[in-house]
């Protein structure tokens with residue numbers, strides 16, 4: 345691309361109010377520094393505060409000393425260690441599935457799983473608000489992509505009846521929607537998948553660790569894990585580590601080892617990361633994990649109620665993801681800047697991450713926030729929103 349064309353495209357992004365740049369941050373919260381400013385972090389997915397937990401750090405360091413810093417190859421060449429097998433076994437035990445398969449990230453999992461499972465002649469039914477990685481997987485697959493209105497099972501039923509194929513039909517949904525914080529309608533989805541003989545896949549990047557018994561995730565919260573053959577989740581959010589997994593059947597695991605390109609053509613997760621993920625699963629299943637989830641739930645209730653009292657429209661929900669809808673991308677970024685000046689870091693989220701006209705502040709609550717932290721945040725959000733005419 346010529347320099348001129350590049351500049352022209354960048355200008356196009358700028359005039360739309362959609363220019364993005366990276367911001368250097370130090371720390372994993374709840375207090376962090378951004379440049380020379382200290383602030384309260386209100387937009388991290390480190391919900392349980394595990395990213396700097398001593399158990400995880402120690403496990404990572406010890407594994408690096410013992411096994412080295414890289415796996416040195418993909419799983420299928422010479423990069424499949426005992427730690428990979430052990431972590432897959434622990435994930436399967438935790439999720440209550442036959443087995444599990446690791447992926448290098450949630451993005452790599454969704455693209456690698458969906459594009460391997462579905463192909464030409466197949467149809468993928470995808471919630472309109474699904475994460476970009478699921479959509480990219482669907483586009484890569486070459487299958488027909490049918491997007492249904494968010495959480496609308498009546499519309500999905502109609503689309504399933506209308507779009508028939510001799511091939512496979514795959515329904516894909518986020519368990520917790522990453523930018524809205526609401527849950528998928530599991531009961532209806534499981535029933536629809538069964539009735540229409542479709543395969544159901546849930547991306548639980550934001551549910552794992554924090555929802556359901558032992559933090560088994562959003563489907564476990566609904567008591568419906570059994571009805572979902574493909575349960576994907578990640579280690580990089582509540583679990584404080586990095587990477588992803590699919591909890592699935594043995595046959596599916598074997599198939600993906602043979603067909604999933606993001607697994608076959610990529611160096612596998614390194615020892616330090618695997619060990620940290622193992623420590624994280626131990627933690628979320630322990631009494632300490634339960635305590636952290638309780639703290640998180642209290643904080644979520646406090647923050648959601650506080651915002652409602654301050655006059656914000658907050659959708660009902662139990663997850664730590666709390667969107668404040670602004671609409672305009674430029675106003676959204678001004679809102680975020682003013683908050684930062686007041687000592688609170690909440691990143692603005694704009695298209696294409698969210699649909700046009702729905703730019704927002706995506707606030708996230710952590711177990712390690714104090715009540716005073718959250719009261720202060722609510723006060724600042726209300727004051728600045730009124731100043732900008734958002735409230």
Ligand SMILES: *Cc1c(COP(=O)(O)O)cnc(C)c1O
Nearest residue numbers: 449450451475477522549578580
């Ligand atoms: C973050 C996220 C992913 C991607 O996971 P990474 O491990 O960060 O690549 C996938 N799906 C959803 C819903 C997410 O929120």
